[in-house]
Amino acid sequence: MPKLLPLILTLDSSDKASRDGTGLTIRLEAGMKQDIGAAANRLAGDPRISDYDFWRTLKNLDNEIYRIADNHQPIPIEMIRWRAIIRQARSRRGVAAS
Numbered sequence: 201m202p203k204l205l206p207l208i209l210t211l212d213s214s215d216k217a218s219r220d221g222t223g224l225t226i227r228l229e230a231g232m233k234q235d236i237g238a239a240a241n242r243l244a245g246d247p248r249i250s251d252y253d254f255w256r257t258l259k260n261l262d263n264e265i266y267r268i269a270d271n272h273q274p275i276p277i278e279m280i281r282w283r284a285i286i287r288q289a290r291s292r293r294g295v296a297a298s
Contacts, residue, residue, distance in 0.1 A: 236281065240288035254290045261286065 243249060261283045268275050 236284050236288065239285045240292060243285065243289040244292035249289075251290070251293065251295050254286055254293070254295065258283065258286045258290065 243254075261279060265275055265279055265283065268279075
């Protein structure tokens with residue numbers, strides 16, 4: 201069962217974004233073997249995802265990674281991967297990196 205985090209951007213295993221009425225959300229699933237650049241390109245080109253969605257998702261990911269690290273627990277590689285994807289997608293949209 202994939203672990204869902206309280207983030208704003210949710211993606212399914214096919215990297216298709218979907219809205220659920222509360223905004224976009226990100227689903228972290230083990231075994232996703234997508235190229236980071238290709239996933240970032242798809243997200244950056246999706247008009248349903250606002251710049252705020254990208255910013256909030258990145259902020260939530262950073263906060264969760266910080267919380268995990270602060271508890272001296274291992275950080276899941278998929279969280280690091282999604283952080284890289286979201287950062288690249290924001291960059292490709294011309295949004296300043298935070």
